[in-house]
Every structure is written in C-alpha cells, then in structure tokens.
Amino acid sequence: MKRAFLILIVFLSLILSFSCEKTYHKPAVAILFAFGEEGKLLRSKMELTDSLNFCGRIFWEGKLQGKDVVVVESGVGMTNAAMITQLLIDKYDPEKMIFTGICGGIDSANHIGDVVIPEKWVTHDYGIYDKDGFSPESLRVVFPGESKATYAMFFVVDKSLLRTAEISAEEVRDRFQSIGERIPQVRIGGIGTSGNSFIDQQEKREWLKERFDAQIVDMESAAVVQVANINEVPILVIRSCSDLAGGSGSSTAQEELSHFFKVAADNSAMFVLQLLSSIN
Numbered sequence: 001m002k003r004a005f006l007i008l009i010v011f012l013s014l015i016l017s018f019s020c021e022k023t024y025h026k027p028a029v030a031i032l033f034a035f036g037e038e039g040k041l042l043r044s045k046m047e048l049t050d051s052l053n054f055c056g057r058i059f060w061e062g063k064l065q066g067k068d069v070v071v072v073e074s075g076v077g078m079t080n081a082a083m084i085t086q087l088l089i090d091k092y093d094p095e096k097m098i099f100t101g102i103c104g105g106i107d108s109a110n111h112i113g114d115v116v117i118p119e120k121w122v123t124h125d126y127g128i129y130d131k132d133g134f135s136p137e138s139l140r141v142v143f144p145g146e147s148k149a150t151y152a153m154f155f156v157v158d159k160s161l162l163r164t165a166e167i168s169a170e171e172v173r174d175r176f177q178s179i180g181e182r183i184p185q186v187r188i189g190g191i192g193t194s195g196n197s198f199i200d201q202q203e204k205r206e207w208l209k210e211r212f213d214a215q216i217v218d219m220e221s222a223a224v225v226q227v228a229n230i231n232e233v234p235i236l237v238i239r240s241c242s243d244l245a246g247g248s249g250s251s252t253a254q255e256e257l258s259h260f261f262k263v264a265a266d267n268s269a270m271f272v273l274q275l276l277s278s279i280n
Contacts, residue, residue: 025061027068029276030094032085034076034220037262038101041269042071054091057084065276070094074220078123078196081220085227096161096279097235099224100272102264103192103216104199104245104253106208112260113177113184115240115271116215117165118192120154121222124208125195136211144232154191155225158234162188164278165236165271172274177263184240184267190215192237194222200253202246217245238275240268 033039047063060071070092074084081099088094103116110116127136138151169186176184193214199205208214221237228235242264243256 025068025092027061027070027092027094028096029064029067029069029279030088030092030097031064031069031071031272032074032081032088032097032099032224033071033101034074034081034218035101036073038265038268039071039073041266042100042272045273046071052091055083055087057087059088059091065273067276067279069276074224077219078194078223082223082227085224086231089227089231089233094233096158097224097228097233098161098272098275099221099235099237100268101218101220101239102242102257102261102268103218103239104205104243105241106193106205106214106217106245107190108244110187110215110241111179111182111184112241112243112256113179113182113263113267115169115176115184115186115238115267116190116192117162117186117188117236117238117271118157118215119162119189120156121192121194121225121237122154122212122214123195123222123226124193124212124214124217125197139226141226141230143230155222155229157225157236161234161236161275161279165238165275168271168274168278171278172271175270175274176267179260179263186271187215192221192239193217194220198253199245200247205244205246208245216241236275238268238271240264240271 050061052059074081138153140149141152142149191212191214193208199217242260243253247253
C-alpha cells in the first residue's frame, strides 16, 4: 500500500510538472533595456500577447512593428544585464537581439539626444590596480567551437544589423526629440565602453577617450554583447546620450541626466522602432 501511494505521488508530480511547463515561442527579436523609462515607449507600442515573471523580471511577449518580439528589463549594471541576457537566450532562443537605452557621451562630438551605435564594446573597469594605477585587461572567454579559453577585450555587434541601422538612420531623424533647435544625429561605428560605475568625472571621461577611443559609456552593454557573442546570437546596441560623462559647463552628468533622460530614452526607442520596420 505504501509503495502504491509513493508511485501515485510521483505520477501526479510528473503530470503537474508537464502541465505547468510553458512552451516559449521563438521571437524574431528580443529587446532589452536596463530600467523602466527606457522601455516605456516600446511597451506602449506593443501588441501584448503574454508575459512571464521569471527571476523577478517580466518578459513581455507580443508584436512590435509587425515583428514577434520579447521585451525585458535587465536591471542596471553588468551582472544584472549578463544574467537576464543569458536567461532570455536560454528561454527564448531569439533570432536577433537589441539593447536600447541611454548613455553618457565620451567623445564631445556626441551631443545630448544623439543616437550612437558602436560596432564593438569593451569593459573599462576589468583589470589590475597596482602601484602605478589601473591597467585594463582582456577577459578570458571560451568562444563557440573552442575547447580552451582565449583572451578578448572587445566584443562585436552584428554586421548585418549594423548595415540595417545605417539604412534606418536616413528614415528616422525627423522623428527624434530635439534639444533646442539642433536636430539629433545618428553616429554608427566606433567603440562603446561599459562598467559598473556611473561616470561623472571629467578625468575619467578623458581617460576612456584616450585609452579606448570610446564614443560613449554605459553600465550594461559590453556584458550583453559578450553573452550574445558567446551564444552566437546577432546583437545590436542602440544608445542615446542623456549627458556628457563628467558634465559640461556648470552642470554635472547627474544633473544633465535628470533633465534629458526622457529625450534620450525616447530617441533610442524611436530608432529601435525604425530598425524593426527595416529588418527582414
């Protein structure tokens, strides 16, 4: 009798596990953003079909610009971004990925509201501190098809998506929110940097420019691109400048961020919408 009861319990547990298991529809594009307002415009345009709460994050499923998408907030910082990116890939196996949001300008040619789409990304705070100061180091990673770890400092976005972005740039400029009379520009190519600190110091901005020839800085993208590269998922990062890292004039970067956050977040999201329309 006891044995029969145990068999019944196991059988019922198996039935329950199968009935509760969700079948995930593979989306054409997965879209990530770091925090709330960065994804607000995109979510408002979505035709929502379902949502899943996993690890404290909501994965919104639906259609955007006619494409099947899943949209998720990663959380701020490199670890949060890497964790949710891997979770998204494991659960949904998307065909393509886009990361969108705000950033700090490093190159002074990039103005607040401009959209910047780097071709490669680097983690700026991984390295060694010694008596001479800080020296950036390459990461040890195992790439697909390799059995041993190799060293890599830069991780790259998808070339095909980068070409599509170039086409989209011609179509979207008149829909950007402007700062004053200047129309925001789109800059494609160059290097983006990421690390776990908000940069509001001129000396650090100058160091990032000198050391990496960086265009922009944020707190997630290098980690997301690294995870996408290792999983062989095509990815593009779209960022819009909310501030000049270290501030400009009498304003700090934090003050600029508080004033121009929405403009930058919406300009980045507007570019994503145009890109989705251009993706085959």
